[in-house]
Amino acid sequence: MRQFYILTTFVFVLSFNQFCIAQVDVVYDNLVWSDEFDTAGTNPVNSTNWFHQTQLPAGGGWYNGEEQHYSNRIDNSFVSGGFLNIVAKKESFTDQSVTKQYTSARLNSKFAFTYGRIDVRAKLPIESGTWPAIWTLGKNINENGGYWDATYGTTNWPYCGEIDIMEHGIFPGQDINFVQSALHTPSSNGNTYNKGGVVASDIQNNFHVYSMNWSPDQISFLLDGVIYYTYNPTVKDANTWPFDKDQYILLNVAMGGVAGTIDPAFTQSSMVIDYVRVYQLSALSNSEHEISDVKVFPNPAHSQITISTSSVIDKVELYDVFGKRILSQTKKMKTLDVSNLNAGFYLLNIYSGNKKSSKKVIIN
Template sequence: MRINIFQLFFLISILVTQSSYSQVDVVYTNLVWSDEFDANGAVNSSKWHHQTQLPAGGSWFNGEVQHYTDQLTNSFVNGGFLNVVAKKEPYTSQGITKQYTSARLNSKFSFLYGRVDVRAKIPTNQGTWPAIWMLGKNVNENGAFFDAQFGTTDWPACGEIDIMEHGITPSQPANYVQSALHTPSSFGNTTNIGGTIANNLGNDFHVYSMNWSPFQISFLLDGVVFYTYNPAVKTPSNWPFNAEQYLLLNIAMGGIAGTIPSNFTQTAMEIDYVRVYQNTLVDTQAPTNFTASIGAITSSTIELLLNADDNSGNVNYNITYSGGTISLANPSGVQRSVVIPNLLPNTNYSFSVAASDLAGNAFVTNPILLNATTTGVIGCSGNDTEAQAGTFSIGYNYAFETLGTDVKITFEMLDTDKVGVVAFLWRQSPFTEYQMTNVSGNIFTKTITGQTIGSTINYAVKFAYAGGLSVTRYFSYVVGNNCALEIPTLSESRQLCYPNPVEDILHLQLLDSHNQIRLTDVLGKTHLERVVNATGNLDMSDFKPGIYFLRIQNSRGIQYLKIIKN
């Protein structure tokens, strides 16, 4: 097949890799293992192992119905391509007869960190599940190539990296391919998933790639990153990816891939090449031209802009501040934007930033010290119980915050009798529904971009849960406005809270002898709630610095006062 077509594909691969340098954190350039499938016939037995042993119970996982075999009809090389073939045929092995056969190949090569490129054309037949994926070398799975010598760890503690899978996402549009990671903290129906649309899937070849560094795992289609997994704090529960893994190629049949049509006969996944890259050269030169500066600042984030050069092609950055340490890498000579999250408003932060390469060679004058102060909050928050659909037993917190020309909307469901809660943001006109991101517990957020300062937006939130749903009322918010969403009925000048800003004791001078007060933060979280007399004190000495809202309810109505804690 290759009249120097190999050289052409190699150049294309290099171009694809170069084009994606700015999208991955570590660039791997040395080809350490590959199969170009140049020799017709059986697969190269020095590189691949046929995994055929059935799991205990006689069936493969996920309700699959195939036998994996080492038959030449299920896996063979022809014309420069590996063919993994799934067929409808009765086949008896290990005393069990099944009606479908396929192949499951394990690479006899394992590695820690690097890049995988697989150029393949995959089948899209109903009921088929083609996959290009990886498992920890230490997986305890009878029949796997490394099991006898290294199989000490059960799945998912061994870690699983799914580079490409198709056929198990019926809710997605046609031509959708998925990548996923399975860990002790999220496995089976994992939440660690990303996907994208591949043009003319089933008819065209595409390059499916995975870039794995000590800091993150990125997935690419034809050289373009579409999903990155990078938990901020890595533990054995969410990051078992610090040990060697090996590659698997297979087509599963049935089970969660759906019903196999009665007229199915056979299909194939065609693979042009499998290539693994790492960085193998000894590096003794430290980074040069290291710069670090402050970028955009909001009430809760500070952006750091980092850049440096290194002969290895990669630079490692370590950022230390009061919130901990952030470690990451980036290609040499490419500016990296790092947004530090979860900061307090009106607060000064100091950052110590160091640069080194992956071999540990440090920049000569580490570290660079930076200082920045977060802005004040521009927004509104509070809580409510009103529902336009369903009911709330306790209620919900809400917060709207303007960030430049974006508005971050956060809602928290306070009901404790609801399980399996998910949230959707509703725009009133024209009606649009957006899924919100879960922050923690029943707190959900969504940022809407490109808003006009001074314009009014109207949003509600639908909370869906097991057995029902509850929808909040619509809230009107003026973009760029710093306010409480309820209109106060009392004059702020007649009810006083002082000193404001407050260090320790907040003194209250209210109009009634019986006042219900509630103190919430900018996200609507309640920090105290009580009944007080006309005069009283609140001890805020143990509160974190930031902006709070004091809701005062009495016979005169409801009033919100903004309290700044230094």
């Protein structure tokens, strides 16, 4: 029999895709952009969503003394088995007339936004000298070779603002499972003092959800739905808060530099990403765009959930408390088999045309 755990220590609220401790100031409930990496076989990264940033900065070296080339080869980034793999490798590689001894990948999202929430579910490399990062930059950054630069690149770093959602491997003396978030602004950049960190569990072998919740008033960072650091300067101006314009997402694994000495025995290692999701406030009116007559039973359920509505159901999706999509059903059916799921709280999204209904369900 599956065990059913009652959450008693914290007060939880149901948000767009998960139950999270009620500390974020704005709950973003509308999925506006995502990559689930759910393609069959082994494939290149989806070029509709991502751009490979490979152009070296002036001088032939990446920032912070990093030692890698970023490439657009499938050797360094690919999608397989429902996951994105960003692979750092030890190999002699010549590009742009410069030879380096390590390669990796640096992806720019072709989506940018102002205010919302980013969830990235990932496993991380931990070898000495590796520097995996999940982060954002202002779309207006003046950085030759970046996806947005040619059209929007008017502003130098750090005036564009940088939000480090997760970085690992540049913190001497810390637990191997320590991850950090940071903000880079004109008032605090380089070795910024606007930062916070947390120790996770076995980040190399366990998936964790790394999140950033960005409102007009504060930016909060979460590990598996729990806030561990919030940036909320008293004075918000161009020096402290360049976060009122579009930012885009970057995923990369750097090598060396401030990340420390690379292990001489290093051959290759990967950051493995299950999904990247961006949520914003719903632009839809609840009364006009909600399926009004939805009922879900039994609730709690054990083996099957039945959905009652006069509307034609186009799709149903079930999410766990960490925002991972557990089930997706596109057949026009009003039953959902949950017999193989663990006991706990879930969020059921039901879609019909341009309408949607969300229901909290319990499986026991």
